[in-house]
Amino acid sequence: MKNFININDFSEKEINQIIDAAIERKNSHSNDSLAKNKVLALIFEKDSTRTRISFDLAIKQLGGIAIMLDKDSLHLGKRETIADTARTISQYADIIMMRSNSHKTLVELADYASIPVINGLSDLSHPCQTIATLMTIKEAKGSLNNINIAWFGPISNVAQSLMDAANLNLGFNLSIYCPKYYQNAYFAKLKDMNESAVLGKVTVNELVPEKMQDVDVIYTDTWFSMGDIEDSAKIEMLTEFSVNSTMMSKAKADCMFMHCLPANRAQEVSAEVIDGARSYVWQEAQNRLHVQKEIILNCL
Ligand code: CP
Ligand code: NVA
Numbered sequence: 001m002k003n004f005i006n007i008n009d010f011s012e013k014e015i016n017q018i019i020d021a022a023i024e025r026k027n028s029h030s031n032d033s034l035a036k037n038k039v040l041a042l043i044f045e046k047d048s049t050r051t052r053i054s055f056d057l058a059i060k061q062l063g064g065i066a067i068m069l070d071k072d073s074l075h076l077g078k079r080e081t082i083a084d085t086a087r088t089i090s091q092y093a094d095i096i097m098m099r100s101n102s103h104k105t106l107v108e109l110a111d112y113a114s115i116p117v118i119n120g121l122s123d124l125s126h127p128c129q130t131i132a133t134l135m136t137i138k139e140a141k142g143s144l145n146n147i148n149i150a151w152f153g154p155i156s157n158v159a160q161s162l163m164d165a166a167n168l169n170l171g172f173n174l175s176i177y178c179p180k181y182y183q184n185a186y187f188a189k190l191k192d193m194n195e196s197a198v199l200g201k202v203t204v205n206e207l208v209p210e211k212m213q214d215v216d217v218i219y220t221d222t223w224f225s226m227g228d229i230e231d232s233a234k235i236e237m238l239t240e241f242s243v244n245s246t247m248m249s250k251a252k253a254d255c256m257f258m259h260c261l262p263a264n265r266a267q268e269v270s271a272e273v274i275d276g277a278r279s280y281v282w283q284e285a286q287n288r289l290h291v292q293k294e295i296i297l298n299c300l
Contacts, residue, residue: 103124153220
């Protein structure tokens with residue numbers, strides 16, 4: 001049984017296969033009822049637009065059925081344990097995708113489910129997003145080899161999965177740029193979660209705009225993830241990491257702008273960048289659908 005919990009549970013070859021299969025199926029428009037009558041249960045403890053819609057459509061286009069389960073309508077965490085919820089859903093469905101508040105919940109669900117579990121975002125990681133990001137870069141640049149990605153801002157769940165991928169040696173280089181406070185916060189968070197922080201090939205730096213000239217992709221995420229409390233001191237600390245036209249002009253002329261979305265045009269990115277010609281955010285959002293199909297098929 002194959003779960004899809006973190007990028008680093010997979011080999012470089014497996015991740016490349018998922019990306020290439022997604023590009024191929026997208027271009028050939030062939031779904032072939034490969035998941036005919038398979039049931040995908042989607043559990044959301046947090047809000048979602050892209051993950052919800054893309055998984056729902058992906059299973060349906062593959063010939064299967066989606067069941068949407070929001071936390072408020074389940075007994076989960078109230079009158080029923082994670083283990084009993086996992087055992088019950090395993091009687092009806094073929095795969096579970098869960099967006100969880102805590103990564104621990106996701107792992108516990110996977111431990112007790114007798115069907116594969118997909119991580120649709122946790123406080124630790126967002127592996128489905130990373131595959132869609134890498135697919136989008138590969139489509140635009142033809143290859144991931146020697147692509148320099150600069151991550152701006154807090155080391156979020158989205159950044160974590162990108163870091164995991166960078167350490168699989170998929171060909172691209174990743175540099176994280178964030179205030180010292182967020183570097184320390186990242187290591188403290190992982191310690192609290194009993195997870196080990198592996199930087200490996202990834203460099204973590206404070207911002208030096210003059211060093212951006214070789215950057216092929218600037219990637220950022222919301223400064224305040226779901227559940228975080230907005231704080232003016234943090235906004236001030238992060239202001240120089242906001243991706244605006246001046247910052248884009250420091251990078252290569254064909255530098256791509258990427259964002260997992262949802263975005264805040266008053267904080268991490270300016271409207272002229274996200275709505276501009278070098279923004280790939282809509283392609284990235286669309287590719288979530290193509291990638292989800294391959295993740296589902298990989299689990300089945
Ligand atoms: N990027 C992403 O996961 O979007 P949603 O929160 O809308 O699912
Ligand atoms: N870091 C963001 C990603 C949303 C897709 C969050 O967790 O809210």
